[in-house]
Amino acid sequence: MATGIKDYAARSREIIREDPGVRESVTGATIAFDEKRRQGYAEVDADAWRRWAEGVKNHTLTHLDRYLAEAEEQLQANGAQVHWAADAAEAREIVTGLAVRHGVRSVVKGKSMVTEEIDLNPVLEAAGIEVFETDLGEYILQLLEEPPSHILGPALHKSLEQVQELFADRLDTARDGDPDTLARAAREVLRGAFIHADMGITGANFLVAETGTVALIENEGNIRLTTSLPRVHVAVVGIEKLLPRMTDLAGFLQLTARAATGQPIGCFVSLIQGPAADPGDDGPEEVHVVLVDNGRTDVLAHEHAWEALRCVRCGACLNACPVYRQTGGHAYGYVYSGPIGSVLDPGLLGLHEAMPLPFASSLCGACEDACPVRIPIPELLLEWRREAQEEGLTPWKERAALAGLASVATRPGLYRLAGKIGSRLGATGAARVLPMLGEWSKDRALPKPSPRTFRDLWREGIE
Amino acid sequence: MSVESRERILARVAKATASRAGLPHPGALVTPVTDDPEAAFVKRFTSSGGEVVEAGPGRERSAWLTRLLRGLDPEVVGVAVGPEVPPEFRPRLPEVAAAHAGAGISVAWAAVAESGSLILPSTGTRAVQLLPPVHVVWVPRGRVYGRLEDALRELRRNLSAGVGLHSGPSKSADIGRTVVTGVHGPGRCMAVVGSYAPTGTSET
Ligand code: SF4
Numbered sequence: 004m005a006t007g008i009k010d011y012a013a014r015s016r017e018i019i020r021e022d023p024g025v026r027e028s029v030t031g032a033t034i035a036f037d038e039k040r041r042q043g044y045a046e047v048d049a050d051a052w053r054r055w056a057e058g059v060k061n062h063t064l065t066h067l068d069r070y071l072a073e074a075e076e077q078l079q080a081n082g083a084q085v086h087w088a089a090d091a092a093e094a095r096e097i098v099t100g101l102a103v104r105h106g107v108r109s110v111v112k113g114k115s116m117v118t119e120e121i122d123l124n125p126v127l128e129a130a131g132i133e134v135f136e137t138d139l140g141e142y143i144l145q146l147l148e149e150p151p152s153h154i155l156g157p158a159l160h161k162s163l164e165q166v167q168e169l170f171a172d173r174l175d176t177a178r179d180g181d182p183d184t185l186a187r188a189a190r191e192v193l194r195g196a197f198i199h200a201d202m203g204i205t206g207a208n209f210l211v212a213e214t215g216t217v218a219l220i221e222n223e224g225n226i227r228l229t230t231s232l233p234r235v236h237v238a239v240v241g242i243e244k245l246l247p248r249m250t251d252l253a254g255f256l257q258l259t260a261r262a263a264t265g266q267p268i269g270c271f272v273s274l275i276q277g278p279a280a281d282p283g284d285d286g287p288e289e290v291h292v293v294l295v296d297n298g299r300t301d302v303l304a305h306e307h308a309w310e311a312l313r314c315v316r317c318g319a320c321l322n323a324c325p326v327y328r329q330t331g332g333h334a335y336g337y338v339y340s341g342p343i344g345s346v347l348d349p350g351l352l353g354l355h356e357a358m359p360l361p362f363a364s365s366l367c368g369a370c371e372d373a374c375p376v377r378i379p380i381p382e383l384l385l386e387w388r389r390e391a392q393e394e395g396l397t398p399w400k401e402r403a404a405l406a407g408l409a410s411v412a413t414r415p416g417l418y419r420l421a422g423k424i425g426s427r428l429g430a431t432g433a434a435r436v437l438p439m440l441g442e443w444s445k446d447r448a449l450p451k452p453s454p455r456t457f458r459d460l461w462r463e464g465i466e
Numbered sequence: 467m468s469v470e471s472r473e474r475i476l477a478r479v480a481k482a483t484a485s486r487a488g489l490p491h492p493g494a495l496v497t498p499v500t501d502d503p504e505a506a507f508v509k510r511f512t513s514s515g516g517e518v519v520e521a522g523p524g525r526e527r528s529a530w531l532t533r534l535l536r537g538l539d540p541e542v543v544g545v546a547v548g549p550e551v552p553p554e555f556r557p558r559l560p561e562v563a564a565a566h567a568g569a570g571i572s573v574a575w576a577a578v579a580e581s582g583s584l585i586l587p588s589t590g591t592r593a594v595q596l597l598p599p600v601h602v603v604w605v606p607r608g609r610v611y612g613r614l615e616d617a618l619r620e621l622r623r624n625l626s627a628g629v630g631l632h633s634g635p636s637k638s639a640d641i642g643r644t645v646v647t648g649v650h651g652p653g654r655c656m657a658v659v660g661s662y663a664p665t666g667t668s669e670t
Contacts (some may be wrong), residue, residue: 031643032643035643037594047497051495051496052495054492055492055495058489058490058491058492059491059492062488062489062490062491062492064483065483065487065488065489066483066488067477067479067482067483068476068480068483069476071476071479072476079582081627083621086467087469087471087472087475088468088471089471089474089475092658093468093471097468121649128483137650138640139640139641139649140638143640143641156640157640158640162642163641163642163644166641166642170502181644182641182642182646183644183646184642185641186638186641186646186649188562189649190648190649190650193650194565194650198565207511213622214622214625216625221517222636222637222638223636223637223638223649223650223651224636224649224650224652225649225650225651226651227592227595227596227630228596228597228651230628231469231588231593231596232591232592232593233629240629242475242479247469247491249618249619249621249622250494250615250618250619252618253495253613253614253615253617253618254495254497254615256581256614257580257581257614257646266514267514267580267581267582267633268581268582268583268614268631268633270514270515270633270634270635270636270637271630271631271632271633271634271636271651272630272631273628273629273630274625274628274629274630274631275627275628276625276626276627276628277627277628278627279588279627279628280626281588281589281626281627282549283548283549283550283589283590283591284562284588284589284590284591284592284626284627284628285591285592285593286588286592286627286628287582290627294480296473298664300475300478300479300482303478303479303483304478304482304485305481309482309486313516320480325493375546378489443578
């Protein structure tokens, strides 16, 4: 698929120069999320939980064929229908085909990265189907015709004033409406949409093989409504979302919430087994699960990158990343942005297509420290950089910087030394070592040289 | 096409997994066990914005619930009640469609202390659990699990089509990073502990 990844550097500069409010909003929100994540981790034995989660995911991914077959069998036994999509086009075709077959005129959607990945909404709309994004942040972006900027807070780059303007124009609210009033206005529109929708479309946080359970985490209740009220529910699920057992789900529901927002669990969790079966149940008549590959088997086959498939899309690495904080997700040009995007996108799309994302990092390691499934993001970035160099995909400037950086960053002693040099040289000098910093510093007032090390500096953002 | 894709995807997965050693499952995640699950549930649920109330003793629960709902602001006039709620646990208020009700009344399958969750089966009516601005949930006596894993292990044998875990009111911070409640689901979630017995006849 066409992406905007190639323009990463130019777009970053543009965002920083033209729209400084983005940096302010994103930095504020991600620092707040990151602080909550730290508190959430501090309440439990986070190191043990993370090691356990890494182990469960590694086990699952190294037995994925078995668990996919088991999940399919269980889902079918529960009365759900299972579809397999090799790529985005096939996934779109399956979902649109279901909508047409059921005479669907209106769809409500829960926030789902994979439906963004397969670019589902335009084809549904082209088929004459009205689509409502129902997560509040996604709804704001749908009105603005913008893609999400963050896995968890898709509209976190928008300020209150921007939403006030938008809702005043579109929903007729007061120009100084408070968040409560604005949320109520959105609720009113979307409540009607829930009640009249023929189909609900969601992603999935997890798919439990043992029971054929599609598990979804959220805070607003829109996903519970999306999976409950319309007569047809379609869950679009990446094949890496498997968990072996229901008891595994207990740990993952709690760990994911703690990593994402610091909560002990999301306010609402939906465990969907299949269509409504009990007499009192007003749930959907049909449940369809679309299992999507779209590059995931390429990632699985990669000697190193397969570890990125452990990702539970919590957004913690984005929140911890000083580079992401400068621009938010739009600069990255693809649905998966920030540190996880920089290691996953080359696997999903091909390294050539994902350049220069592996370079969009200072390798400070904050992402790996935050990650609930301990994905070694800095190591994977270096691996992609090495492959890019081998394939001649890096321009000479980046390649020269890469050679120095790779050798320094993979040797902790030298890396610390480079940090000390950076603290003496200031950002300009250090930018010679860390190429992406050069891109930022072209258009920004440079920070004063800090007596602290470069790692510390990046850990908190440039300033 | 989907059938061909199934074979293709599974073959690709099998090839990729065959290329590296299968790693073992690490076993259960060990989390602390609480001595007093009910007290721990109350603490966790309320810290997430949920409310816990205790019903009066004896056979007066229906009247008690009616008083509770009438005393809310705004006063609840019409209610939606799940089919699983026995007569003596239903308020004496007019029953209306969930979309128009001031409160929904349900019975939980169980509660969980560790996560502060109410587990709601879809043998009840989902619209009752989701559409009214207030959700009142009877928690069966003695059915508060300490750990989520233990609850889900047991739930495996009782899985209905669409189970919900509700762990507080609906909320969002998507606008200006300010937390607002009642965005789509109920803005108030009230758990009634200590008095509901599944037969609906036992006294406290
Ligand atoms: S890479 Fe880790 S921290 Fe980042 S979104 Fe995925 S699971 Fe969360």
